Amino acid sequence: MKLSEAKAQFISSWGAFGTHWGINRTMAQIHALLLISPDPLTQDDIMEELNISRGNVNMNTRELISWGLVDRVLLPGERKEFFTAEKDIWKVATQIIKERKKRELDPMLKLLAQLEDIEGDKKSKEAKQFIDTVSGIRNFGGQADKMLDVMIRADESWFLGSLLKFFK
Amino acid sequence: MKLSEAKAQFISSWGAFGTHWGINRTMAQIHALLLISPDPLTQDDIMEELNISRGNVNMNTRELISWGLVDRVLLPGERKEFFTAEKDIWKVATQIIKERKKRELDPMLKLLAQLEDIEGDKKSKEAKQFIDTVSGIRNFGGQADKMLDVMIRADESWFLGSLLKFFK
DNA sequence: ATTTATTTTCAAAAACTTTTGAAAATTCAA
DNA sequence: TTGAATTTTCAAAAGTTTTTGAAAATAAAT
Incomplete structure (x- = not known):
């Protein structure tokens, strides 16, 4: 299996499993995407990778933060906010x-x-x-x-x- | 608190909590009702107690049976089927x-x-x-x-x- | 074999949840 | 300040799940 294919599979399945665990599909997909991203991502990165709207990304990243699973990080010299997931x-x-x-x-x-x-x-x-x-x-x-x-x-x-x- | 009130509370809360555990509200409510009923109940009993339709009771009792949480029992001399929940x-x-x-x-x-x-x-x-x-x-x-x-x-x-x- | 009681099915309706996207608010830099 | 970039909000739309109820199927009694 190619890496890109495996990534897509992982994100989609993590999303499906999330729904069984009281977490909604998109929230779990964003979490999955951040879990496999070595570097922090912006709202726009997430929108693009998952093909979802800005509002949706905003709402679900905030929910992930409230669950303590994702952090907002500010990279020096960058205007945008970045998001990163706890990997352990x-x-x-x-x-x-x-x-x-x-x-x-x-x-x-x-x-x-x-x-x-x-x-x-x-x-x-x-x-x-x-x-x-x-x-x-x-x-x-x-x-x-x-x-x-x-x-x-x-x-x-x-x-x-x-x-x-x-x-x- | 009166018994009837406590029962209603229990059923409604068990239903709400069920939704967090991959079980739908009505299924959890039927389960709650059966858990606190000393004797087996019929479809009609459940319909009446919870104010839900026959189809709904039928569907959700079947689901509870498939989860192994509820059993169908046939009482001698009775035409109708009864349902009972594992209490342990x-x-x-x-x-x-x-x-x-x-x-x-x-x-x-x-x-x-x-x-x-x-x-x-x-x-x-x-x-x-x-x-x-x-x-x-x-x-x-x-x-x-x-x-x-x-x-x-x-x-x-x-x-x-x-x-x-x-x-x- | 017919009637009556009971259970099952399932299409449509209702209820609920999620997503969108554009407008409002905020933040930062010049 | 003002303006551009970015984030947030939220009402409406889309999508999903649950519920209803009446018709079909099944089972039991006469």
């Missing part, structure tokens, strides 16, 4: 986990805590199943939360090394 | 991980393997960064894949117990 995949994964935990898991656990104490008859079959389900999810979520906290704080080599030993 | 949250999580691994991670790793061997000059800055990025993702994904395999096979108590010791 462990850091990328850690950052995504951190954001999703904050945006999804933490609010869910907060809500479940509230739902657990309901008024009135807790002896009915209905109430029992409700409380059981909610507390089951809350427990599980709590464990996951702790585990992710450790992962986020962990150093890559320490973590992967230990995990491999653990699962060997 | 560890099994639910395991099942979701298994399906997503199959649907997303495995195909991605397969593709990345193909992209790694490109023709021609592998010394250019462009080619180097591309190969680096792809192999980085592939490595990371490979580790994740192994780890998830172990998790899927693991028994809850063994797994959570060990993990807690490990992360204490």
